[in-house]
Amino acid sequence: MSGLAAKVIAITGASSGIGAASARRLAARGAKLVLGARREARLRSLADEISGVGGDAVCAVTDVRRSQDLTYLVACACETYGRLDVLIGCAGIGPISALDDLRLTDWEDMVDVNLKGFLYGIAAALPVFRRQGFGHFVTVISTAGLRIAPNQAVYAGTKNAVRTICEGLRLEAGAKLRVTSVSPGFVKTDFASSMTDPVMRAATLAKMDDIGIEPDAIARAIAFAIAQPADVDVGDIVVRPTAQA
Numbered sequence: 001m002s003g004l005a006a007k008v009i010a011i012t013g014a015s016s017g018i019g020a021a022s023a024r025r026l027a028a029r030g031a032k033l034v035l036g037a038r039r040e041a042r043l044r045s046l047a048d049e050i051s052g053v054g055g056d057a058v059c060a061v062t063d064v065r066r067s068q069d070l071t072y073l074v075a076c077a078c079e080t081y082g083r084l085d086v087l088i089g090c091a092g093i094g095p096i097s098a099l100d101d102l103r104l105t106d107w108e109d110m111v112d113v114n115l116k117g118f119l120y121g122i123a124a125a126l127p128v129f130r131r132q133g134f135g136h137f138v139t140v141i142s143t144a145g146l147r148i149a150p151n152q153a154v155y156a157g158t159k160n161a162v163r164t165i166c167e168g169l170r171l172e173a174g175a176k177l178r179v180t181s182v183s184p185g186f187v188k189t190d191f192a193s194s195m196t197d198p199v200m201r202a203a204t205l206a207k208m209d210d211i212g213i214e215p216d217a218i219a220r221a222i223a224f225a226i227a228q229p230a231d232v233d234v235g236d237i238v239v240r241p242t243a244q245a
């Protein structure tokens with residue numbers, strides 16, 4: 001199936017930012033959505049908003065640190081809509097800090113959410129995609145992994161681990177599955193709220209205010225990749241503000 005109409009798409013991190021913008025854009029183009037994140041009220045309000053304008057969306061409360069939640073998210077798509085065409089992995093956190101600060105809990109959280117959460121998505125969706133004979137992984141990475149900056153080593157490390165695994169997944173996927181990674185630069189979202197160091201949070205918010213682009217810019221790139229014909233695999237997309245070095 002080409003295009004977006006009637007595609008069944010599950011999204012982690014759908015409660016805000018890039019995930020929510022992607023849900024709105026994809027629903028407007030006729031996709032059927034399963035919205036995953038921890039904040040149920042925000043998911044419900046987004047699902048109501050989508051349904052209110054004639055779209056199709058259900059919610060599945062998902063904490064990507066729990067592999068069974070990803071299994072549930074994928075099962076929810078299959079039970080509600082009969083299949084899963086695309087899993088968009090958007091859930092992510094970025095409590096950045098200097099390595100000297102030894103914020104071990106933040107390091108562990110980034111590994112758990114950004115890296116292990118991504119792997120749990122593969123574990124949940126890959127067997128379903130294999131059974132179906134089609135499926136598409138779309139994963140949101142970051143330009144932080146393309147240009148390493150001080151204070152972002154662990155965040156960039158988790159994102160580049162995901163980048164490497166995406167490429168391995170693409171190589172192993174075979175002719176029937178598609179694997180896309182999207183690396184955004186500064187985007188105006190709630191992302192800084194996951195930052196525990198107030199100095200890092202303030203600096204990130206200032207940068208977002210200064211040069212950040214709207215989350216729909218990333219949603220458009222995601223929609224482009226999904227809308228390609230089934231034999232076209234869009235690999236890596238980088239979308240950053242023109243003003244970003």
Ligand SMILES: NC(=O)c1ccc[n+]([C@@H]2O[C@H](COP(=O)([O-])OP(=O)(O)OC[C@H]3O[C@@H](n4cnc5c(N)ncnc54)[C@H](OP(=O)(O)O)[C@@H]3O)[C@@H](O)[C@H]2O)c1
Nearest residue numbers: 013015016017018037038039063064091092187189190191
């Ligand atoms: N904004 C940027 O400048 C930027 C740049 C490059 C890359 N990114 C990447 O873009 C992705 C989306 O971030 P955003 O900018 O849209 O920020 P955001 O508005 O803070 O969204 C983050 C999303 O991740 C979800 N999330 C966090 N922890 C989770 C968990 N344990 N289980 C399930 N969902 C979880 C949040 O939902 P709940 O809290 O409701 O669970 C939220 O929906 C992230 O992977 C981030 O690394 C962002």
